Amino acid sequence: MKDKVKAEMQVVAGNIRKVREYRNYTQDYLAAKLDISQNAYSKIELGYSKITLDRLFHIAIILEVEVTQLLYFNKADFEK
Secondary structure: HHHHHHHHOOOOOOOHHHHHHHHOOOHHHHHHHHHHHHHHHHHHHOOOOOOHHHHHHHHHHHHHHHHHHEEEOOOOHHHH
């Protein structure tokens, strides 16, 4: 069970990175908006840090997406 949760967290972390890159935002930009260091933000994208619900919603707001789009990335959503 623990491995499945970890794998799902990796997917969400990867989706955050994909959306950030699609928006052409840097890790520094998101880190500044979240009031954390770039290193701390990098750990989020790499899946090294657990994301709180509060932080997940904050990231979604900054990236201008619904939280569900971070959970289930669909490239077609961004090609409209």
